[in-house]
Amino acid sequence: MIYIVLSGLSGFAVIVNVAINGIVASRIGTIRGVGITFFTGTIAAALLLFSKGETLVAGDITSVAIRFAAMAGILGIGTTFIFNGLVQRIAAFKMVLLRFIGQIGVSILLDYWLFDLFSLGKCLGGICLITGLMLFTRQSDNGEGIDRTPETENAA
Amino acid sequence: MKYVHLSWFNGMLIGVMLLLSGLASEVFGPYKGTFYFHLTGFAAVCVLFLLFRNSALNQPTATMVKRYAPWFILPGIVNVCITYTNSIVVPRIGLTVALAAAMLGQLIMSGIMSQYGLLGTPKQAFDKRRVLGIAIIALGLWLMVRF
Numbered sequence A: 001m002i003y004i005v006l007s008g009l010s011g012f013a014v015i016v017n018v019a020i021n022g023i024v025a026s027r028i029g030t031i032r033g034v035g036i037t038f039f040t041g042t043i044a045a046a047l048l049l050f051s052k053g054e055t056l057v058a059g060d061i062t063s064v065a066i067r068f069a070a071m072a073g074i075l076g077i078g079t080t081f082i083f084n085g086l087v088q089r090i091a092a093f094k095m096v097l098l099r100f101i102g103q104i105g106v107s108i109l110l111d112y113w114l115f116d117l118f119s120l121g122k123c124l125g126g127i128c129l130i131t132g133l134m135l136f137t138r139q140s141d142n143g144e145g146i147d148r149t150p151e152t153e154n155a156a
Numbered sequence B: 001m002k003y004v005h006l007s008w009f010n011g012m013l014i015g016v017m018l019l020l021s022g023l024a025s026e027v028f029g030p031y032k033g034t035f036y037f038h039l040t041g042f043a044a045v046c047v048l049f050l051l052f053r054n055s056a057l058n059q060p061t062a063t064m065v066k067r068y069a070p071w072f073i074l075p076g077i078v079n080v081c082i083t084y085t086n087s088i089v090v091p092r093i094g095l096t097v098a099l100a101a102a103m104l105g106q107l108i109m110s111g112i113m114s115q116y117g118l119l120g121t122p123k124q125a126f127d128k129r130r131v132l133g134i135a136i137i138a139l140g141l142w143l144m145v146r147f
Helices: A002-028 A030-051 A064-086 A092-115 A120-137 B002-028 B030-051 B061-065 B070-093 B095-116 B128-146
Strands: none
Touching: A002 A030, A002 B070, A002 B095, A030 A064, A030 B030, A030 B070, A064 B002, A064 B030, A092 A120, A092 B002, A092 B095, A120 B095, A120 B128, B002 B030, B002 B070, B002 B095, B030 B070, B070 B095, B095 B128
């Protein structure tokens, strides 16, 4: 239960970050905005790492896990820029809906493929999620949809 | 049409990204995994910065310096918290449930922010339709956890 609550709270943080990033990007540009986010993130993560008494070792570089982390970092940047490209070209509600459908679809597939975590509940839950999302993002009668998300979205 | 496909493809990439950072953290631990995620992300931005040095995306530094503010470091710090949380959560409850819970959190927060117009978001009432949407998503999350 605690992990589900933590995930929900991280969702809160994602939205706050999206809004702040949008303001930062409007003032100094997208690339610099994302650059500052990842630069300060690197410093903060390093401080956290060293404060916990952990160290970086040469063996990390040859570890398979570094490739996972590197790919995740690059994907984080890639998805941010794709998002920024799309935000001007597609209705916000449609983009939010499709993006979440993509996330849920691939997560069900990956959970099944990699961890053998598949259940009818997950499929039904996924259908509920998409239905709820369609309701949440549906354009209202006066033409308003979900708020246009700020210019820059945080990778995570 | 291509933008529609790009939208869901982008969502899929986010799912893969969360999985990869979760796998890295399984080996390195959440602190080191979070550090390497940000370090490689920063390296990728540096490459983009050099590639788009002369494009409209990247305005001259001289005109930008005046616009920097100390609070610009906030997203980076929040990003570390998000990545760290994902690192410890995904291996324990699986990607689907983690994403579903995060989605619920995102929608609730975006609803609250647009209700009050926080951080420059356009004001929009948290109406019954949105409440119903969130309730159905919460039901979906419960189904995923329960069955």
